[in-house]
Amino acid sequence: MINVNLDVLIAKRKISSGELAERIGITPANLSILKTGKAKAIRFSTLSALCRELDCQPGDLLEYIRTEEESKDD
């Protein structure tokens, strides 16, 4: 599964979630969906906006974690 490390980067940049959501053009609810790992997909435009506002690379935001289910599929 892909983990979105938004909390860490938001804390580093000292910006609130609401302000970040406004800057990247999504609703606070959608940002919360991203933060809590409930999102099924992310658009490149959203990812690009997040990297721009948080001054980071996509690899800083996204982390791959191998789960038990994925291990069983192998």
Add this chain to the structure above:
Amino acid sequence: MKKKNLTVNILKVFVIITGIFTLAAAVLTPAFVDHFLSVVYGITDGETVMPLSIYIWTLMLPFLCALWCVLRLCSIIAAGNPFSMQSVHELKVIIICCIAEVIICFAAEFIFKFYPFLLSTILVAVVCIVIAVFAAVLKELVGSAIHLREENELTI
């Protein structure tokens, strides 16, 4: 949106009218059956009227249940939430009602041996199977649509 609601309301009216006609037919069933048996088959003893009426009433129950589900489906569509698990549930119930109709048809045929009505029994069963298949396909379609909508909603 207004045009869509108008269509749904018209459908609701049709369903309600069908339901009213079915209930009226249920009340008049013994009289119709008695008249039918005496005119077509010359049976005037009155012994066959009640079993045949009970058979027709039993057939009406899943039909009325399915009509109720269609009415609820129309309400779900009018509320603007057609792709929901509720719709899938209503379609599932319609499929069960159709299967129940087929079972009742053939069970009554074997128990009461209404052989003169075998052709109409087969016809009713075939119509019910066709409706069940359509409802099953629609259920899969709505299920896929729900999955796609969820994916779309959770794409940030």
